[in-house]
Amino acid sequence: MTEHTTIVVSTEGRVGKIQLDRPKALNALNQTLMEEVVSAAVAFDADPDIGSILILGSDKAFAAGADIKEMAHQDYPSMYASDWFRRWEDLTELRIPIVAAVKGYALGGGCELAMMADIIVAGESAKFGQPEINLGVIPGMGGSQRLTRSVGKAKAMDMVLTGRHIGAEEAERIGLVSRVVPDEQANPVAEEVAELIAAKSKPAAQMAKEAVAASFETTLQQGIRLERRLFHSLFALADQAEGMSAFAEKRGPEWTHR
Ligand code: CAA
Numbered sequence: 001m002t003e004h005t006t007i008v009v010s011t012e013g014r015v016g017k018i019q020l021d022r023p024k025a026l027n028a029l030n031q032t033l034m035e036e037v038v039s040a041a042v043a044f045d046a047d048p049d050i051g052s053i054l055i056l057g058s059d060k061a062f063a064a065g066a067d068i069k070e071m072a073h074q075d076y077p078s079m080y081a082s083d084w085f086r087r088w089e090d091l092t093e094l095r096i097p098i099v100a101a102v103k104g105y106a107l108g109g110g111c112e113l114a115m116m117a118d119i120i121v122a123g124e125s126a127k128f129g130q131p132e133i134n135l136g137v138i139p140g141m142g143g144s145q146r147l148t149r150s151v152g153k154a155k156a157m158d159m160v161l162t163g164r165h166i167g168a169e170e171a172e173r174i175g176l177v178s179r180v181v182p183d184e185q186a187n188p189v190a191e192e193v194a195e196l197i198a199a200k201s202k203p204a205a206q207m208a209k210e211a212v213a214a215s216f217e218t219t220l221q222q223g224i225r226l227e228r229r230l231f232h233s234l235f236a237l238a239d240q241a242e243g244m245s246a247f248a249e250k251r252g253p254e255w256t257h258r
Contacts, residue, residue: 065108
């Protein structure tokens with residue numbers, strides 16, 4: 001088992017869990033945490049016994065952003081040479097569905113990490129924001145792009161230019177999160193969602209994610225063509241035959257994830 005210093009990694013059935021664990025720094029995302037989260041997620045993605053990933057924070061903060069103390073003394077050559085934050089993109093390349101449970105602050109990189117998940121379950125205390133403007137910078141982990149695609153220009157400009165935090169209710173209203181639940185329910189509900197997804201046929205769930213994600217990247221026509229090709233390709237898998245037979249025989253499907 002790999003030793004981690006900033007996260008706790010575990011599995012529960014077919015769900016791979018990554019708990020952010022820098023509570024004293026409100027789970028600020030330093031370079032070590034980035035590497036640990038992405039490496040753990042990449043390993044879960046490749047594991048045939050894992051069907052979804054669940055990312056959890058603490059009660060006070062999902063994550064209060066990239067680690068400001070770590071960045072404060074960087075300069076342009078060091079940021080450019082290391083391509084600071086690039087590793088996070090590997091998380092967005094994964095095919096396995098990712099669920100995030102957000103309570104408390106999800107600011108800056110914390111909001112951006114949550115948006116890298118496919119489904120966000122928010123507790124009522126969740127506060128989302130892109131406050132980088134207050135530090136004299138702008139979002140750097142995809143916030144200006146993913147937030148805009150997710151909630152549209154009006155709200156994205158409002159959040160990115162003013163740095164204001166929005167609560168869970170507004171986040172749900174504008175389409176940033178999938179569900180809002182009482183705080184004590186956030187982790188259990190997110191876990192239930194992750195379990196439900198992990199109990200599906202893995203290739204079908206992966207292709208469903210791929211198809212929906214493609215809508216952010218392609219024209220409507222290209223996206224619809226991709227969807228149809230993926231749909232056709234699922235007929236090469238045993239799980240399609242099993243799913244449809246099980247329906248006809250009025251029983252639950254037994255997926256082989258193949
Ligand atoms: N980086 C480093 N440390 C952080 C941090 C961050 N993003 N956010 C909080 N911390 C640390 C604080 O420095 C403090 O540490 P000490 O006890 O050693 O002083 C500890 O966490 C607790 O924080 P506070 O005392 O500030 O807690 P609070 O309840 O008074 O305030 C808060 C909470 C409003 C979230 C406040 O901590 C805050 O504004 N944090 C910064 C939020 C922010 O600007 N995020 C964007 C970062 S830049 C970025 O993310 C770039 C990008 O696009 C990827």
